[in-house]
Amino acid sequence: xxxxxESGGGLVQAGGSLRLSCVASGRTFSRYNxxxxxxxxxxxxxxxxxxxRSGSITYYADSVKGRFTISRNNDKNTVYLQMISLKPEDTAxxxxxxxxxxxxxxxxxxxxxxxxxxxVTVSS
Numbered sequence: 740x741x742x743x744x745e746s747g748g749g750l751v752q753a754g755g756s757l758r759l760s761c762v763a764s765g766r767t768f769s770r771y772n773x774x775x776x777x778x779x780x781x782x783x784x785x786x787x788x789x790x791x792r793s794g795s796i797t798y799y800a801d802s803v804k805g806r807f808t809i810s811r812n813n814d815k816n817t818v819y820l821q822m823i824s825l826k827p828e829d830t831a832x833x834x835x836x837x838x839x840x841x842x843x844x845x846x847x848x849x850x851x852x853x854x855x856x857x858x859v860t861v862s863s
Contacts, residue, residue, distance in 0.1 A: 740765065740852075741763050741764060741765055741767065741768070741771065741837045741851075741852040742763065742764040742765070742852070743761050743762070743763050743764075743835050743836070743837060743852055743853065743854035744761065744762050744854055744855070745759060745760065745761045745833065745834065745835050745854045745855065745856060745857040746759070746760050746761075746762075746857060747759040747760050747857060748832075748833060748857030748858045748859045748860075749858075749859070749860070750860045750861075750862065751825055751859075751860070751861055751862070752861070752862050753825060753826055753827055753861055753862065753863050754824060754825065755825050755861070756821070756822060756823045756824075756825065757822050757825065757859060758819060758820070758821045758822070759775070759819065759820040759822070759833055759835075759857060759859070760817055760818075760819055761773070761775075761817065761818045761819075761820075761835030761854055762815075762816055762817050763816045763817070763818075763837065764816070765816075768813055768816040768837075769792055769793075769813040770792060770839065771792060771837040771838060771839055771852075772789060772790065772791050772792055772837075772838040772839075772840065772843050772844070773789065773790050773809075773811060773818040773835060773836070773837055773838070774786065774787075774788065774789040774790075774835070774836045774837075774838060774844075774845075774847075774850055775787040775788045775789070775807075775809060775818075775820045775833060775834070775835055775836075776833070776834045776835075776836060776847055776850075777829075777831035777832065777833045777834065777859075778831055778832050778834070778856075779828075779830060779831040780830075780831075782831075784834070784847060785800065786800050786845040786846075786847065787799070787800055787803055787807065787820070787833070788800065788803065788807055788808075788809040788820060789809065789838075789843050789844065789845065790809045790810065790811055790818065790843075791843050792813075794810065794811045794813070796843055797809050797810075798843055798845065800845075802828075803822075803829075806822065806823055806824045806825075807820060807821065807822050807823075808820070808821040809821075818835055820833065820835075822859075825859075825861045826861060827861045827862065827863045828861075829859060829861050830859060830860050830861050831858075831859060832856040832857065832858050832859075833856060833857050833858075833859050834853055834854055834855075834856045835853075835854045836850035836851075836852060836853045836854070837850060837851060837852040837853075838850045838851065839851060
């Protein structure tokens with residue numbers, strides 16, 4: 740069982756930056772690939788970024804590539820999402836999720852544990 744808690748969301752102007760954090764409970768954080776997803780109002784939840792257990796491999800949605808960076812600190816049981824050059828279309832609730840499988844995936848159905856989400860609002 741893994742419990743996840745996101746933080747760092749807020750209101751920012753277009754072009755601004757935010758860093759989201761997700762802290763995991765328990766001692767098995769390093770056994771999970773981690774992902775970030777988001778859900779905008781009226782839309783389905785979508786994949787944003789993912790990182791392997793060791794942090795050696797990352798993967799991004801095309802819409803955020805070059806602007807967002809996922810990283811993790813296994814000693815602190817934390818995964819981060821650094822977001823720069825934010826756009827109004829990045830407005831969404833952002834969720835972190837944990838996947839126990841070996842292969843990195845963008846499929847939300849493969850992620851077993853989810854946080855409650857943190858709101859990111861980008862004003863134009």
